[in-house]
Amino acid sequence: MSLKIIVLAKQVPDTRNVGKDAMKEDGTVNRAALPAIFNPEDLNALEQALRLKEQHPGSTVTLLTMGPPRAADIIREGLFRGADNGYLLTDRAFAGADTLATSYALSMAIRKIGAFDLILSGRQAIDGDTAQVGPQVAEKLSIPQITYAEDIQSVANGRITVKRRLERGVEIAGGKLPLLVTVNGSAAACRPRNARLIQKYKYAQTPSEKQASADDYPLLSDARRACLTLNEWSAAHVGADVEQCGLSGSPTKVKKIESVVFQAKENKTLDASDAQIEALVVELITNHTIG
Amino acid sequence: MSNFYLDNPSLKHHLHHPLMKRIVELKERNYTEAATYDYAPVDFADAMDSYEKVLEIAGEIIGEVVAPHAEEVDAQGPKVVNNRVEYAPGTVENLKATTQAGLMGLSMPRRYNGLNFPMVAFIMASDMAARADAGFCNLWALQDCAETLYEFGDEAQRQQYLPRVCAGATMSMDLTEPDAGSDLQAVMLKATEDPENGCWRLNGVKRFITNGDSDIHLVLARSEEGTKDGRGLSMFIYDKRDGGVNVRRIENKLGIKGSPTCELTYKNAKAYLCGSRRLGLIRYVMALMNGARLGITAQATGLSEAAYREALAYAKDRKQFGKAIIEFPAVYEMIANIKAKLDASRSILYETARFVDIYKILEDIEKERKLDEVEKAELKKYKKLADAFTPLGKAMNTEYANQNTYDCIQIHGGSGFMKDYPCERLYRDARITNIYEGTTQLQVIAAIRHVLTGTYLLQMREYQSETLRPELDGLKARLARLVEIYEQLVLSVADTKDNECIDFQSRRLVECAGHIIMGYLLLLDADRHYEAFIRSAEVYVSYGEAEVHKIQHFIRNFNPDSLEFYKQA
Numbered sequence: 001m002s003l004k005i006i007v008l009a010k011q012v013p014d015t016r017n018v019g020k021d022a023m024k025e026d027g028t029v030n031r032a033a034l035p036a037i038f039n040p041e042d043l044n045a046l047e048q049a050l051r052l053k054e055q056h057p058g059s060t061v062t063l064l065t066m067g068p069p070r071a072a073d074i075i076r077e078g079l080f081r082g083a084d085n086g087y088l089l090t091d092r093a094f095a096g097a098d099t100l101a102t103s104y105a106l107s108m109a110i111r112k113i114g115a116f117d118l119i120l121s122g123r124q125a126i127d128g129d130t131a132q133v134g135p136q137v138a139e140k141l142s143i144p145q146i147t148y149a150e151d152i153q154s155v156a157n158g159r160i161t162v163k164r165r166l167e168r169g170v171e172i173a174g175g176k177l178p179l180l181v182t183v184n185g186s187a188a189a190c191r192p193r194n195a196r197l198i199q200k201y202k203y204a205q206t207p208s209e210k211q212a213s214a215d216d217y218p219l220l221s222d223a224r225r226a227c228l229t230l231n232e233w234s235a236a237h238v239g240a241d242v243e244q245c246g247l248s249g250s251p252t253k254v255k256k257i258e259s260v261v262f263q264a265k266e267n268k269t270l271d272a273s274d275a276q277i278e279a280l281v282v283e284l285i286t287n288h289t290i291g
Numbered sequence: 292m293s294n295f296y297l298d299n300p301s302l303k304h305h306l307h308h309p310l311m312k313r314i315v316e317l318k319e320r321n322y323t324e325a326a327t328y329d330y331a332p333v334d335f336a337d338a339m340d341s342y343e344k345v346l347e348i349a350g351e352i353i354g355e356v357v358a359p360h361a362e363e364v365d366a367q368g369p370k371v372v373n374n375r376v377e378y379a380p381g382t383v384e385n386l387k388a389t390t391q392a393g394l395m396g397l398s399m400p401r402r403y404n405g406l407n408f409p410m411v412a413f414i415m416a417s418d419m420a421a422r423a424d425a426g427f428c429n430l431w432a433l434q435d436c437a438e439t440l441y442e443f444g445d446e447a448q449r450q451q452y453l454p455r456v457c458a459g460a461t462m463s464m465d466l467t468e469p470d471a472g473s474d475l476q477a478v479m480l481k482a483t484e485d486p487e488n489g490c491w492r493l494n495g496v497k498r499f500i501t502n503g504d505s506d507i508h509l510v511l512a513r514s515e516e517g518t519k520d521g522r523g524l525s526m527f528i529y530d531k532r533d534g535g536v537n538v539r540r541i542e543n544k545l546g547i548k549g550s551p552t553c554e555l556t557y558k559n560a561k562a563y564l565c566g567s568r569r570l571g572l573i574r575y576v577m578a579l580m581n582g583a584r585l586g587i588t589a590q591a592t593g594l595s596e597a598a599y600r601e602a603l604a605y606a607k608d609r610k611q612f613g614k615a616i617i618e619f620p621a622v623y624e625m626i627a628n629i630k631a632k633l634d635a636s637r638s639i640l641y642e643t644a645r646f647v648d649i650y651k652i653l654e655d656i657e658k659e660r661k662l663d664e665v666e667k668a669e670l671k672k673y674k675k676l677a678d679a680f681t682p683l684g685k686a687m688n689t690e691y692a693n694q695n696t697y698d699c700i701q702i703h704g705g706s707g708f709m710k711d712y713p714c715e716r717l718y719r720d721a722r723i724t725n726i727y728e729g730t731t732q733l734q735v736i737a738a739i740r741h742v743l744t745g746t747y748l749l750q751m752r753e754y755q756s757e758t759l760r761p762e763l764d765g766l767k768a769r770l771a772r773l774v775e776i777y778e779q780l781v782l783s784v785a786d787t788k789d790n791e792c793i794d795f796q797s798r799r800l801v802e803c804a805g806h807i808i809m810g811y812l813l814l815l816d817a818d819r820h821y822e823a824f825i826r827s828a829e830v831y832v833s834y835g836e837a838e839v840h841k842i843q844h845f846i847r848n849f850n851p852d853s854l855e856f857y858k859q860a
Binding site: 195 | 331344391394397
């Protein structure tokens with residue numbers, strides 16, 4: 001059976017290689033100092049989708065991302081690795097969205113894309129670390145969800161079997177399609193970009209990129225290749241209520257951001273007695289340093 | 292995050308050589324395939340951009356996957372289990388990543404699912420791969436066997452095997468036997484016709500077969516019973532899926548340990564004739580070997596690159612007598628020489644690859660249509676140059692890879708002798724490069740012809756006639772004087788008309804040609820990118836000059852009667 005798979009992906013600042021200039025004076029993220037990358041766990045999700053596509057001929061993998069115009073890179077990156085097409089959801093109205101407003105916008109876009117069998121997303125993004133968007137999208141679409149997936153073991157007869165990686169072990173869970181799965185970083189790494197696909201899609205651009213670009217190439221290539229226009233949707237395209245999008249749709253308010261620098265201010269000397277060690281363990285658990 | 296393409300600007304420099312315009316327009320048949328294949332380029336800039344993007348993927352996989360596995364693969368190596376080779380786990384992952392990225396069959400035409408890349412781009416990937424892991428470079432570079440299968444196989448064979456290579460099937464060339472190493476005319480593996488099954492049957496033993504348990508083999512075998520020389524040998528294709536060839540053992544080698552070197556037994560193995568009978572050695576294997584020699588030249592260059600980087604990093608880091616050792620003249624001179632030999636190696640590597648590209652593409656076009664007069668002249672010129680530069684480049688670069696990895700250990704001092712640093716692996720890996728695919732001594736035999744007939748001299752004059760930026764006038768004049776010395780030396784040796792004397796001096800003459808040509812090539816590089824190459828140009832010309840004078844002194848003072856002293860009583 002062929003599957004229609006949607007992969008949710010996010011462009012994030014690469015917080016894994018944080019240097020000393022990663023934060024600005026005012027405590028906000030200095031995006032200029034951090035390269036924008038494909039959220040790592042979303043790549044794990046994409047790999048699961050591509051594997052299903054291989055196992056089920058005729059399946060399609062569609063990427064959906066929300067972000068500024070430059071997030072079109074995420075769609076191209078997905079195409080280079082084997083996705084079939086993608087949609088960039090971009091609009092000033094989406095700016096400042098928290099997880100609720102984001103999942104609303106994504107769910108509206110998914111409705112617009114139409115019928116699907118499976119939605120895959122990374123467990124969480126490395127910038128916000130909330131792990132909320134995937135589950136919220138499922139709720140808004142009224143479909144079941146399986147989180148923390150490490151491996152999609154099978155899809156057959158309208159059912160899916162997933163191996164979940166949990167804190168204290170693994171669990172095999174089943175569910176009925178259509179359904180949403182969030183994928184853990186412990187799942188298989190995504191395959192590399194492919195030489196043929198990179199040549200095929202390197203000039204793929206969104207309409208706004210084409211307008212902004214002074215390069216003749218897209219025009220030249222357009223004449224020969226129809227596949228090079230990436231889909232770009234605004235809030236109006238997906239019929240989203242602007243009030244529920246972006247800052248206005250976000251109940252989360254950021255009161256203050258602090259750049260916390262850990263410093264050793266005091267020290268304690270313990271002897272080797274069990275009592276003292278136990279007391280330290282209790283103290284560390286109580287103040288949430290460990291445990 | 293390391294990308295072996297992006298972190299090495301000299302690769303981009305060589306990729307963007309002016310001659311590429313001609314190479315790409317020939318290779319792409321004036322960009323006509325864009326109508327059929329959505330990944331074919333629409334013009335020159337598009338093609339070059341594609342090469343860069345694909346080399347970037349290759350550089351990323353080599354830097355991120357192959358390089359981190361190198362040490363472990365070297366320690367574990369492949370195993371033989373039930374007559375089959377099992378690669379080290381790191382090797383398996385390397386092959387998987389390169390295949391998934393669509394990098395196999397890089398140079399094959401698109402109609403067989405290849406990328407139709409010129410040799411220059413393919414060789415560049417080998418160059419990078421060898422910097423990471425010379426053993427893996429072999430497995431990668433053996434896909435070049437597909438080139439021979441494409442050139443000499445029939446259309447049905449091309450359609451049968453080439454798409455498999457592009458999908459990741461590995462290849463090997465089964466040539467040598469216990470009694471047929473450098474002398475392949477002595478090959479004994481027996482091929483018998485099996486008309487009932489429309490195939491041939493192979494029986495016998497092959498030895499020292501790199502990647503001998505590959506999916507598709509090209510096999511040199513004796514098809515003409517009763518013959519004793521090269522004219523009784525034919526080339527066959529053996530498909531592992533048909534069975535009949537077993538791996539008896541793999542060699543325990545000094546280096547390139549990740550690459551299995553196999554002893555194979557053929558028991559009635561089914562095989563198919565590739566091309567015509569009797570042309571196996573004299574035509575096909577010679578073509579195969581020329582491709583393989585270029586591959587080894589790339590491998591040696593990649594090893595020199597790795598040696599340079601290791602030496603430089605260590606010399607900057609290591610402090611003795613209160614300062615970094617790179618500040619001592621004895622050390623920085625060694626590093627400058629490594630760098631100069633590395634840059635010179637890379638220059639002759641890509642110069643050769645370009646020559647090979649032009650003539651091979653024209654030969655391929657000749658199968659489709661008649662060449663015009665200009666193209667015919669071009670084919671003739673570049674074929675001759677490729678023929679001359681292939682053995683010269685292999686001889687020079689592989690010897691330099693040995694010298695550079697040797698010096699790299701020396702810079703590491705006692706630590707270099709320990710297993711703790713990559714330099715000892717580089718040193719062991721480099722040692723095979725000047726032996727296999729024809730020893731340096733055999734390259735000299737191939738190259739001396741072009742010394743005596745003037746191919747190199749003509750090319751030196753061609754380089755001399757180029758107009759370069761005036762800052763390079765001094766170096767150019769010095770090279771022009773070396774050309775004069777070279778010409779006189781060649782005449783003086785040729786004038787003896789004594790073959791033994793000529794053989795005796797031939798390595799010296801070939802080396803002179805190498806020093807001068809590589810000096811000119813560095814000058815041309817410095818003309819395009821002055822800052823990037825002027826140091827190596829200066830250092831290499833000074834080095835080459837001293838070498839040529841040394842050789843001049845030896846040859847001038849050589850008395851033919853003293854040959855006797857060189858023969859052991």
